Amino acid sequence: MIGPEGILGIVGHPVAHSLSPALHNWALAGNGLPKAYFRWDIRPERLVDFVAAVRTLGIKGVSVTIPHKVEMMDLVDEVTDEARAVGAVNTLFWKDDALVGGNTDVFGFLAPLKLGGRMPTSALVLGVGGAARAVVFGLRREGAEVLVAGRDRRRAEKFARMTGTRAVDWQERGQVQAQLLVNATPLGMSGAQEAMSPWPCGLVGFEAVYDLVYNPVQTVLLNQARAEGRVVFSGLDMFVHQAQAQFRLWTGREFGEDQARVFLHGLLARMTRP
Known part of the structure; x- marks a missing residue:
């Protein structure tokens, strides 16, 4: 018991x-x-x-x-x-x-970038909610210049003031160039928004794309990034690393990152099977 x-x-x-x-x-x-x-x-x-x-x-x-x-x-x-x-x-x-x-969200977000040797000096973060807070804090702590864009302009400007970043208009986000593009919105998430992408055009100017959505693992945005030859990071990577940090706090033990990813891929495949 x-x-x-x-x-x-x-x-x-x-x-x-x-x-x-x-x-x-x-x-x-x-x-x-x-x-x-x-x-x-x-x-x-x-x-x-x-x-x-x-x-x-x-x-x-x-x-x-x-x-x-x-x-x-x-x-x-x-x-x-x-x-x-x-x-x-x-x-x-x-x-x-x-x-x-x-x-542990900050650690979870940064870990894949550090392991992949892709810590950027500049980034555009799409979204100004709770997930974006951890993303922006982590990137700025690592010395990156960060721009943010949200569909609600007033909320985006308030978020930018709070986080020490600069807001760009949602309609003009496609004109921004930075090393890393991060999607911290629910666009692309399994369900009604799965076919949607937060990005309106080509990914010229970006070296890497990080989508915090992890279900589905292969989002519309990440599929586009791969097709255009960009380095990609999945929300599943962040999810696994932040969970590792929690597990360590609670138990003092570890679990294998690769094994966890395989387990979750299998679980998601079963969940989406008709």
């Missing part, structure tokens, strides 16, 4: 689509750990009660996804420097008796 100290999980609303339970339970089994990872669909108005339950039960660790990443900052005992700088928490873990909010 698994006690509270063996319980992990993800909290969000909704969370039925999340691949985190499958990946973490695969990693737990592979390490022979007597733990289990669950999903908790919690509405925003019940988040305070959920965190109280985490404290009371001593639940080992929690992944935090939309729409709770910002509000969670005010519900923990401590916030890591990185999470505070990004303005979002995606991981809960214990440090002694303190419940800590951390952020």
Whole structure:
């Protein structure tokens, strides 16, 4: 029987689509750990009660996804420097008796670029939501000059002021040239937006393209980038690396990056099979 100290999980609303339970339970089994990872669909108005339950039960660790990443900052005992700088928490873990909010999205985003030797000096980030926060923070920390574009001009300008970047008009994004193009919008995601691309023209001027969408793995944007000879990075790469960092925090163990990618590719293939 698994006690509270063996319980992990993800909290969000909704969370039925999340691949985190499958990946973490695969990693737990592979390490022979007597733990289990669950999903908790919690509405925003019940988040305070959920965190109280985490404290009371001593639940080992929690992944935090939309729409709770910002509000969670005010519900923990401590916030890591990185999470505070990004303005979002995606991981809960214990440090002694303190419940800590951390952020592994920055590590997850940067790791594939570093491993591939493709850390850019300039980038255009499409999207100005929570995912874009981690992307912009990570790129600027590594010294890159970052431009941002969002479909809502006013929101994009506010985001740019907040992150120390410069906003370009969404309709003019195709005129921008930079080493790296990052899609941090849901355009291309499985479902109603799968056939859509956030990019309106050719990719001249970009050396690499990074699409944070991971379902489907091969998005319209990444297919275009490959066809035009660009280096590509999938959202699945970021997902695996940020999960590795969480798993390490909770268990002190590792899981194989390549094996995890193979597992997830197989899982996604089964999910999309008619």
